[in-house]
Amino acid sequence: MDAKQSEVKPGTAPFPSAAPLRKLNLNLLYPLDAILRARNLTEAGREVRLSQSAMSHALRRLREHFGDDLVIHVGGEQQLTPLGLALRPEVQRVMREVDGALNFSLAFDPMTSSGTLTVAASEAVEQMLLGPVLGNLSTAAPGLNISICPLDVARPERALDDGADLLLLPGERTLERLESLPILNDQASCMIWAKHPMLQDCDDLTEAQYRAARHIVARGELTESFPLDAAGAEMLRARHICIRASSQATLPAIIIGSDLVATGSMWLFQHYASMMPLKVVTAPFARRPNQIVAQWPRHRRDPMLAWFVDQIRERRQQYPGALQ
Incomplete structure (x- = not known):
């Protein structure tokens, strides 16, 4: 190659054949x-x-x-x-x-501002955590609209693709690229009818009792997200599942008057038991907490979203001993 041809003039691009930027x-x-x-x-x-x-x-x-x-x-x-x-x-x-x-604003006045947030959460978290927060919005933030969409625990990024502003998901499933706020620690427990024919006097289920029981599960059950050891995971797989309910909310009505055992969120089950003739008993699994985490995109500096996250943060105070 000729020396003049190979010479690059000062201030010029060294790769003249590079593809032009498409605008x-x-x-x-x-x-x-x-x-x-x-x-x-x-x-x-x-x-x-x-x-x-x-x-x-x-x-x-x-x-x-x-x-x-x-x-x-x-x-x-x-x-x-x-x-x-x-x-x-x-x-x-x-x-x-x-x-x-x-539509960005530097301020959010809950009494006068308006807007919409989309929150992705499991049914259990929606009932246990979001329910009381949403019920208070009519007086705390009358102009704020909330849309809740189901969370695919196995692929939470799908919720972001579908427009979710906020995710409430198990700590085991958090996404590294998002901002995170630990909300509370949950663990797997069992729920039975308070007058269960064989277990009403039990506070802790043994492995033998758990394996011998008739079980009910609900669509969207989160037991797969609980950090269980190998023995606990095997017990879940080996359960004798007699009924598959359409949702978590229908579990109490089916369990009352039956010999069925449900496995799931301790906090949600305790909420049910506070209102109905139900009893929460300790599952025969290793007691490892499952942290529920709020996540949102790092680039979001939205005061409306920050205000709503603060409401969830305040709500978690009603779960004593649930925080790290």
Whole structure:
């Protein structure tokens, strides 16, 4: 190579063959988000208030930018391409952050401010912890709306993709990239009818009693998230499950008057037992606490979210001995 050709002039890029940065007009984010979520282009245009021709023009520019069709028609129905499917949660995340930035406020007055928060939590945590907090909002923050969505304990990041602002999840499942606040320590316990035909005088179940019992489980049962040792995990797998209920909330009505045993949150079961003829007994597992943690994105500096987290923080004080 000629010396003059190999020489790099001061102030110039040493890699002239590098691909140029592709820039996207940020105004196309709104049509892109609508296109990736709507059933067809007309519906997408209606959502962002653009005409059919304007949406077609936007889609053409987006296809040129990504080098992909994004949406195709198969059998008369619109379907996303693999790239379109992969883009959808990413674009939704960006749109949430844009919306948060444009609606950001340095102050939140619970008596006069308004807004909406989406919280992902298990049914047990919703009843045990969120219920009292939400019941107080009508007087504490009348303009604040809360939407609760179910938490997939095995994949909590899905809740973030679906728009959750706050996660309430077991400490074993926390995500490293999020801010965290330990709320309380829970542990696996058993709940029985107060007049259980064989166990009403027991405060602690033996392994033999647990294995011999008839068990009930509920959809979304969180026992898998409790940090059990190998022996405890094996006992759970070996249970004689007689009834599978639709939710945690139906357990008391089914257990009362029966010989069934439920396994789950000590705090939730004690809440039930305080109101109904139920009894909480110690499970025959190693007593290892399961920490419930609140998590939210690190970039969120939202005073409304901070206020709501403070309400949960205050609520946890009603669980003596539950904190680290």
